[in-house]
Amino acid sequence: MILFSCKDASRTMSAQRDRPLSFFERVSLTGHLLVCAACRLYRRQIAVLDRWCRGAGAAEEASAASINEKTTDGLTPESRERLRLSIAKAAGDTQP
Amino acid sequence: MTGQAEASDRRTGPGAATALSDPRSWVDLHGDILFRFALARLRDRHAAEEAVQEALLAALGARATFAGHCAERTWLIGILKHKVVDHLRRRIRDRGQGDEPDNDTTEKSAFTWESAWRQPPRRWSSAAQEDPASDLERQEFAAALRECLAGVPERAAQAFVLKIVDETDSDEICKVLSITPTNLWVLLHRARLRLRACLEQRWFLARDQTSAAKDAKPPAQPKGKPGKGRP
Numbered sequence: 001m002i003l004f005s006c007k008d009a010s011r012t013m014s015a016q017r018d019r020p021l022s023f024f025e026r027v028s029l030t031g032h033l034l035v036c037a038a039c040r041l042y043r044r045q046i047a048v049l050d051r052w053c054r055g056a057g058a059a060e061e062a063s064a065a066s067i068n069e070k071t072t073d074g075l076t077p078e079s080r081e082r083l084r085l086s087i088a089k090a091a092g093d094t095q096p
Numbered sequence: 097m098t099g100q101a102e103a104s105d106r107r108t109g110p111g112a113a114t115a116l117s118d119p120r121s122w123v124d125l126h127g128d129i130l131f132r133f134a135l136a137r138l139r140d141r142h143a144a145e146e147a148v149q150e151a152l153l154a155a156l157g158a159r160a161t162f163a164g165h166c167a168e169r170t171w172l173i174g175i176l177k178h179k180v181v182d183h184l185r186r187r188i189r190d191r192g193q194g195d196e197p198d199n200d201t202t203e204k205s206a207f208t209w210e211s212a213w214r215q216p217p218r219r220w221s222s223a224a225q226e227d228p229a230s231d232l233e234r235q236e237f238a239a240a241l242r243e244c245l246a247g248v249p250e251r252a253a254q255a256f257v258l259k260i261v262d263e264t265d266s267d268e269i270c271k272v273l274s275i276t277p278t279n280l281w282v283l284l285h286r287a288r289l290r291l292r293a294c295l296e297q298r299w300f301l302a303r304d305q306t307s308a309a310k311d312a313k314p315p316a317q318p319k320g321k322p323g324k325g326r327p
């Protein structure tokens with residue numbers, strides 16, 4: 001049996017979230033996890049990480065219309081103006 | 097897409113109505129959110145603005161097809177998603193394909209030469225791992241995630257956002273980024289290594305402290321807003 005290092009184990013645990021493991025990966029990982037508390041933590045935590053991140057897109061949608069406190073994150077006044085103009089122009093073209 | 101639609105259905109505020117607002121108000125109502133969404137995925141302000149513009153113009157042309165099944169903003173983000181993917185695809189094509197020499201240092205910085213953890217994961221309390229307690233907390237986490245994603249190498253960050261945050265199909269991601277499934281797993285692995293470590297500091301351990309502080313003195317401090325005590 002191949003002995004997994006923490007590096008091998010972390011790779012395999014991440015892969016496990018996206019595809020089934022091969023027999024050898026499964027055996028080696030199980031062996032490593034028996035003796036390594038850090039990797040047991042890692043496995044639990046990347047599951048938590050994925051779960052939290054999955055909801056993050058919806059949170060972006062729900063946040064308030066404009067982000068006043070963090071202006072670096074939003075549109076610059078110039079970008080906003082450019083966008084406004086191009087929409088207004090296109091809207092004007094499509095409306096009688 | 098359906099998950100996000102469901103998540104925002106119950107919300108009120110801008111974009112919750114089932115009829116569309118005047119397109120000329122879209123930039124004011126949704127511009128920042130759309131831009132931030134695109135920026136997180138494209139990492140380039142110019143490209144993000146372009147994608148937002150393309151999405152808004154496409155939405156304008158497709159107004160008649162809006163069925164009112166979801167909020168206006170959800171509908172716009174759905175369109176923007178496609179425009180962002182178009183941009184990524186074009187960018188990968190223009191750069192002449194994604195197999196540039198791989199000098200990623202993620203694993204080197206996470207593990208010693210003996211392949212052991214440099215900084216082993218620390219224990220998070222079970223309270224800190226629980227699902228977000230409120231929309232506010234969800235948004236604070238999204239902000240922390242954005243900051244941490246900035247420290248993830250570009251392609252790994254793209255793969256992670258597309259796969260985990262947006263729940264895009266793996267086949268589609270491989271096509272868009274023009275990579276093999278094995279590449280995708282490697283990229284996701286690197287992203288998780290970096291994000292776990294970063295969010296451990298920025299979020300999960302910090303959340304521990306704030307919830308511990310709340311437990312210690314339950315009432316009697318109406319001044320502090322929740323979440324403000326975080327470093």
Ligand SMILES: [Zn+2]
Pocket residue numbers: 005006007009032036037038039
């Ligand atoms: Zn280990």
